[in-house]
Amino acid sequence: AQSVSQHNHHVILSEAASLELGCNYSYGGTVNLFWYVQYPGQHLQLLLKYFSGDPLVKGIKGFEAEFIKSKFSFNLRKPSVQWSDTAEYFCAWGDDKIIFGKGTRLHILP
Amino acid sequence: DGGITQSPKYLFRKEGQNVTLSCEQNLNHDAMYWYRQDPGQGLRLIYYSQIVNDFQKGDIAEGYSVSREKKESFPLTVTSAQKNPTAFYLCASGPQVFSTDTQYFGPGTRLTVL
Numbered sequence: 001a002q003s004v005s006q007h008n009h010h011v012i013l014s015e016a017a018s019l020e021l022g023c024n025y026s027y028g029g030t031v032n033l034f035w036y037v038q039y040p041g042q043h044l045q046l047l048l049k050y051f052s053g054d055p056l057v058k059g060i061k062g063f064e065a066e067f068i069k070s071k072f073s074f075n076l077r078k079p080s081v082q083w084s085d086t087a088e089y090f091c092a093w094g095d096d097k098i099i100f101g102k103g104t105r106l107h108i109l110p
Numbered sequence: 111d112g113g114i115t116q117s118p119k120y121l122f123r124k125e126g127q128n129v130t131l132s133c134e135q136n137l138n139h140d141a142m143y144w145y146r147q148d149p150g151q152g153l154r155l156i157y158y159s160q161i162v163n164d165f166q167k168g169d170i171a172e173g174y175s176v177s178r179e180k181k182e183s184f185p186l187t188v189t190s191a192q193k194n195p196t197a198f199y200l201c202a203s204g205p206q207v208f209s210t211d212t213q214y215f216g217p218g219t220r221l222t223v224l
Contacts, residue, residue: 009150034212043114044153044200044215090152097168098213100145102152 002026004093006101013081014109021076021104023065023091032094033074035065038103039087047089050074061085083110113137114216116201121221123195131186131219133201142184143202143213146170153200159184160207188221195223 007022025033035047048059055067065076074091086108091101114135123129135142140161145153145168155168159178173192178184184203188195198220202213 006152036215043217044202046212049212096207097155097158098143099155100153102150 002093002095002099004091004099004101006089006091006104008104009102010105010107012107012109015083016080019076019078019081019085019106021089021091021106023074023076023101024072025074025091025093026072030095031067031069033065033067034092034094034098035059035063035074035076036090036092036100037087038090044090047076081106081108083108114201114203114214116199116216116219118219119217121219123221123223125223126190128187128189129195129221131188131199131201131221133184133186133216135182135184135201135203135214135216137203137214138181139203139205139214140181141204141207141211142178143204144168144174144176144184144186145200145202147198147200147218156186156199158207195221197221 003026005024032051034049036044037047038044047063048057050057050067058064063078067074089104092098117132143158144156147153154170156174157176159165165176175187200218201216204211204213
């Protein structure tokens, strides 16, 4: 069965630190990859997505992700985090349906 | 303004009772989805629907039922057969059930079974 793995369940960083959240998907032929974010008390919303073209994808709020086919990875990055980035982040892979990873809780210390 | 509404935000029920969670969207989307979110488990797909009067089971459909009589509405019933119903339930919609489309999520309903 297809699956999505997020390596870190809980990450704590100080403001201005660099961020990288890992995501790996199992082989499935189709490559449709997403990062969603859930800020405290808010709806789950899309950060960015990739399905073809430039493997470096830029999303909202300064986030980016790089698709590396050989590693089946789609890691999320941000060069300098802010306190407002505190949220839960979900990687997802899609084919005939979307499969979500278990999420990473990111806590930014002010 | 456009979006997805779920009601109620919090719901309490006694064990053994069926309960129906509401989901309405005014985005004119064909596809609608129900997920269950548990701490450390991520989102797990319960049911999805590509079009009115059609729906498919997701990964954890046992103990749940849905209907899709109208394009804008996709209610979820949590039956007494669901062994562990206490959870946060998220409804989502999208233009169609193709994986490149962004899903738009509602605010969720937190169900607690006493």
